[in-house]
Amino acid sequence: MENVQPLLEIRGLHKHFGSVEVLKGVDLTLRRGEVVSIIGSSGSGKTTLLRCVNLLEEFQDGDIVLDGETIGYSIVNGRRHRLRDRELSRQRSMTGMVFQSFNLFPHLTAAGNVMLGLRKVRRFGKEEARSIAERWLSRVGLASRSDHYPSQLSGGQQQRVAIARALAMDPKLVLLDEVTSALDPELVQEVLNTVKGIADDGATLLIVTHEMRFARDVSHRVVFMDQGQVVEDAPPAEIFGNSRSQRLAEFLRNTRT
Amino acid sequence: MQTFLDQVWIARWPLWDGFLLTIEIAISAIVLGTVVGCICGIQLLFGPAISRLLFRLYVDVMRGTPVLVLILAAFYIPSVVGISLNATQAGILALSLFAGAHIGELLRGALQAIPPGQAEAARSIGLTFPQTLTYVLLPQALRSALPPWINTGVELIKGSSLLSIIGVGELLLKTQEVIGRTFMTIEFYIFAGLLYLAANISLDQLGKMIERRVQGR
Numbered sequence: 001m002e003n004v005q006p007l008l009e010i011r012g013l014h015k016h017f018g019s020v021e022v023l024k025g026v027d028l029t030l031r032r033g034e035v036v037s038i039i040g041s042s043g044s045g046k047t048t049l050l051r052c053v054n055l056l057e058e059f060q061d062g063d064i065v066l067d068g069e070t071i072g073y074s075i076v077n078g079r080r081h082r083l084r085d086r087e088l089s090r091q092r093s094m095t096g097m098v099f100q101s102f103n104l105f106p107h108l109t110a111a112g113n114v115m116l117g118l119r120k121v122r123r124f125g126k127e128e129a130r131s132i133a134e135r136w137l138s139r140v141g142l143a144s145r146s147d148h149y150p151s152q153l154s155g156g157q158q159q160r161v162a163i164a165r166a167l168a169m170d171p172k173l174v175l176l177d178e179v180t181s182a183l184d185p186e187l188v189q190e191v192l193n194t195v196k197g198i199a200d201d202g203a204t205l206l207i208v209t210h211e212m213r214f215a216r217d218v219s220h221r222v223v224f225m226d227q228g229q230v231v232e233d234a235p236p237a238e239i240f241g242n243s244r245s246q247r248l249a250e251f252l253r254n255t256r257t
Numbered sequence: 258m259q260t261f262l263d264q265v266w267i268a269r270w271p272l273w274d275g276f277l278l279t280i281e282i283a284i285s286a287i288v289l290g291t292v293v294g295c296i297c298g299i300q301l302l303f304g305p306a307i308s309r310l311l312f313r314l315y316v317d318v319m320r321g322t323p324v325l326v327l328i329l330a331a332f333y334i335p336s337v338v339g340i341s342l343n344a345t346q347a348g349i350l351a352l353s354l355f356a357g358a359h360i361g362e363l364l365r366g367a368l369q370a371i372p373p374g375q376a377e378a379a380r381s382i383g384l385t386f387p388q389t390l391t392y393v394l395l396p397q398a399l400r401s402a403l404p405p406w407i408n409t410g411v412e413l414i415k416g417s418s419l420l421s422i423i424g425v426g427e428l429l430l431k432t433q434e435v436i437g438r439t440f441m442t443i444e445f446y447i448f449a450g451l452l453y454l455a456a457n458i459s460l461d462q463l464g465k466m467i468e469r470r471v472q473g474r
Contacts, residue, residue: 054381085386093383103378107396116392117382162378169382 007032013062024228037207037215040225046208096166100178102158104150111146136164156187176207268435275431282417290356297361319358327351332423348420367398407464
């Protein structure tokens with residue numbers, strides 16, 4: 001097992017917005033098929049970390065290596081250069097991202113949302129893209145909704161379409177950014193069950209969540225972030241058992257009201 | 258009344274030609290103006306600094322100048338630099354540039370109003386920037402820009418009457434020629450006014466029809 005290359009390796013990641021340092025040297029490693037949840041209070045940098053991995057944010061120092069490929073930047077004559085749009089797009093398509101606010105394309109049907117990337121990025125023909133989309137929509141329990149527009153779907157259904165849209169691209173890694181935070185309480189469970197389902201299928205997931213019970217149930221490891229740093233990185237039993245750091249203990253006390 | 262209708266009948270072909278030319282001018286200007294406006298709107302928002310500056314300048318000059326002055330400028334300036342345009346071409350040029358600036362500005366607004374999450378979602382599935390623009394941003398922007406775009410079309414139909422000043426034989430000039438012969442001033446101006454109104458109402462209805470089509474979802 002020791003020479004198995006990690007799927008994702010984040011080393012010394014630094015990110016600042018102007019003078020505000022958001023990530024202060026983050027290290028994180030994911031193996032293939034692993035499910036890792038990141039918890040922490042708002043402003044701890046969890047979401048920013050995911051957005052860096054999806055190359056939606058630039059970062060100032062450190063490396064992100066995905067499946068052996070350093071993404072986002074190249075080093076030429078000792079200087080870091082952001083890669084070009086085309087190259088960034090190719091690398092982004094290796095990860096799938098599911099957003100807190102769904103971000104479905106309102107002018108496309110559920111199937112259209114899932115098909116867009118399959119057609120334009122993966123270059124599938126229309127028929128093939130359609131059948132892949134249908135397969136994923138039925139995987140998230142929305143086979144009968146494939147011709148509905150986002151405005152005709154509930155929040156939970158929209159988020160499941162967004163999950164299908166990300167998964168259909170067959171990404172190496174799926175990033176889930178507080179996927180239930182914008183949902184009405186009664187719709188949370190259907191989305192969590194869907195995520196649980198794809199985790200059981202063996203997908204590699206990096207999850208930012210406020211659902212502590214879900215994080216404990218679904219994750220192989222839980223990472224606690226505070227003020228731009230990884231404070232704890234351990235199996236859920238340890239994290240939610242006798243917390244080692246005082247900051248984690250405090251955070252968990254405040255979330256379990 | 259009978260004599261007026263007789264005169265209308267006698268003048269039917271010149272008036273019809275004028276009406277057709279008005280419609281042709283308006284359609285040419287909206288088509289060219291939309292092409293210019295799409296380039297302009299995209300450059301205003303996503304272009305490099307120099308391009309943003311130039312298009313901003315263009316938009317402000319066009320919007321700050323009376324259309325009549327634009328028409329006179331388009332009529333006289335090209336000949337100075339050795340380009341020969343006839344009156345109709347000069348008029349279409351002026352109206353297209355005017356429309357291009359307006360459409361550019363309203364497209365910029367429509368693009369800017371799209372939540373940033375849309376572009377992020379598109380990029381995150383691996384679409385390049387041009388693909389994001391083509392398949393995600395523009396379809397949404399064009400939809401919300403449709404009502405003001407129709408308004409610009411209405412402005413162009415009305416604005417085409419100004420081309421009579423430089424001698425383009427559109428509806429207003431033809432009407433004035435008929436009045437010069439018949440001295441039925443009020444009757445023929447009202448008649449021309451009704452034709453403009455009919456054209457504008459038709460355009461408006463067309464716009465509403467398209468709107469219902471794309472928003473009935």
